[in-house]
Amino acid sequence: MKKEVAARGVDLISLGIGDPDSPTFPHIVAALQDAATRPANHRYPDYEGMPSFRAAAASYVEKRFGVRCDPATEVVSLIGSKEGIANMAVAFVDPGDIVLVPDPGYPVYGIGTQFNGGTVYPMPLRAENGFLPDLKAIPEEVAKRAKLMWLGYPNNPTGALATSQFFADVVAFAERHDIIVAHDNAYSEIYFDEPPPSFLATPGARDLGIEFHSLSKTYNMTGWRVGFAVGNRELIAGLGKVKTNVDSGIFQAVQEAGIAALTGDQSPVAGMRELYRQRRDMFLPAIEKIGLHAQPMRATFYVWVTVPKGFTSTSLVSKLLQDVGVVATPGSGFGSAGEGYIRFSLTVATPRLAEAVERLKTLKL
Numbered sequence: 396m397k398k399e400v401a402a403r404g405v406d407l408i409s410l411g412i413g414d415p416d417s418p419t420f421p422h423i424v425a426a427l428q429d430a431a432t433r434p435a436n437h438r439y440p441d442y443e444g445m446p447s448f449r450a451a452a453a454s455y456v457e458k459r460f461g462v463r464c465d466p467a468t469e470v471v472s473l474i475g476s477k478e479g480i481a482n483m484a485v486a487f488v489d490p491g492d493i494v495l496v497p498d499p500g501y502p503v504y505g506i507g508t509q510f511n512g513g514t515v516y517p518m519p520l521r522a523e524n525g526f527l528p529d530l531k532a533i534p535e536e537v538a539k540r541a542k543l544m545w546l547g548y549p550n551n552p553t554g555a556l557a558t559s560q561f562f563a564d565v566v567a568f569a570e571r572h573d574i575i576v577a578h579d580n581a582y583s584e585i586y587f588d589e590p591p592p593s594f595l596a597t598p599g600a601r602d603l604g605i606e607f608h609s610l611s612k613t614y615n616m617t618g619w620r621v622g623f624a625v626g627n628r629e630l631i632a633g634l635g636k637v638k639t640n641v642d643s644g645i646f647q648a649v650q651e652a653g654i655a656a657l658t659g660d661q662s663p664v665a666g667m668r669e670l671y672r673q674r675r676d677m678f679l680p681a682i683e684k685i686g687l688h689a690q691p692m693r694a695t696f697y698v699w700v701t702v703p704k705g706f707t708s709t710s711l712v713s714k715l716l717q718d719v720g721v722v723a724t725p726g727s728g729f730g731s732a733g734e735g736y737i738r739f740s741l742t743v744a745t746p747r748l749a750e751a752v753e754r755l756k757t758l759k760l
């Protein structure tokens with residue numbers, strides 16, 4: 396439909412994709428430029444990451460989250476966290492296993508499961524539960540066969556945060572049923588109030604948990620393909636065993652840039668948060684004015700909006716597209732419990748977002 400509308404000459408503003416519009420910070424680019432000239436970096440890297448990269452990741456996680464881990468055994472580098480999320484299922488999901496997957500959720504959790512013969516059991520995220528799964532609603536039989544639970548807070552697409560009580564409940568549930576917990580923390584640095592925690596800081600989480608971190612959203616590095624996982628050493632070893640057989644690690648010059656990102660000045664990240672805050676404060680009142688209700692936006696750069704009466708996720712997205720050339724994502728694309736919502740991503744230049752706001756204000760719903 397986007398192609399069709401664009402072919403009519405409409406200048407589309409895409410708030411559809413969660414890909415930061417700002418460039419990678421200059422000190423990180425400079426680190427890559429320097430590292431790229433060194434022949435030692437032109438060879439095959441180790442799949443698990445350079446010791447210096449894993450040390451930088453461990454020191455970052457300790458400083459930021461108060462979680463200590465051994466860089467040699469409790470950290471593995473990833474070619475973007477998506478790679479690790481998909482390979483987690485290769486490592487741990489066998490045919491017949493159940494994987495508990497948030498609905499709505501990042502599609503890779505479920506797809507990785509299905510590619511490896513696992514069965515997805517969706518955990519609906521509902522507004523009345525603060526977009527946290529209701530663990531008590533998971534039947535005993537399902538919990539018994541479950542191998543793995545995926546979670547991700549700050550959450551894409553709902554923008555919700557987890558509570559420490561919820562994380563504690565997850566640990567108790569996973570202990571009782573012998574389930575691995577894989578927590579996706581890609582948005583840990585995109586927040587507007589208190590810094591969100593690591594799942595691994597929850598008592599007991601280190602025994603059964605692994606957490607996925609990404610440099611993509613934090614440092615505007617989506618194209619660079621660099622992230623890492625930290626957590627329980629058996630889980631890290633299992634993921635590493637897959638990786639050593641299917642990939643050959645991240646280009647070392649990119650790892651050096653990653654070290655510059657993780658250990659360098661974090662003030663540009665604070666600047667990014669400020670930028671997203673300004674955009675949020677411009678966008679939310681505008682959509683409220685046309686009668687669209689957004690969930691409180693305390694983290695991520697996503698606005699999760701309730702579809703008004705008379706529309707579905709896709710019919711509202713198509714109206715926005717056809718009438719004002721603004722692209723949003725139907726919530727139903729993230730799972731059936733996403734029906735009734737649409738998602739806007741505030742990742743276009745601020746003047747473009749202002750233009751989107753002006754157009755949206757003209758909309759009659």
Ligand SMILES: *Cc1c(COP(=O)(O)O)cnc(C)c1O
Nearest residue numbers: 475476477501551581609611622
């Ligand atoms: C963007 C995103 C990722 C993946 O990031 P990478 O670029 O692969 O590191 C993972 N999880 C969620 C929920 C995301 O939105």
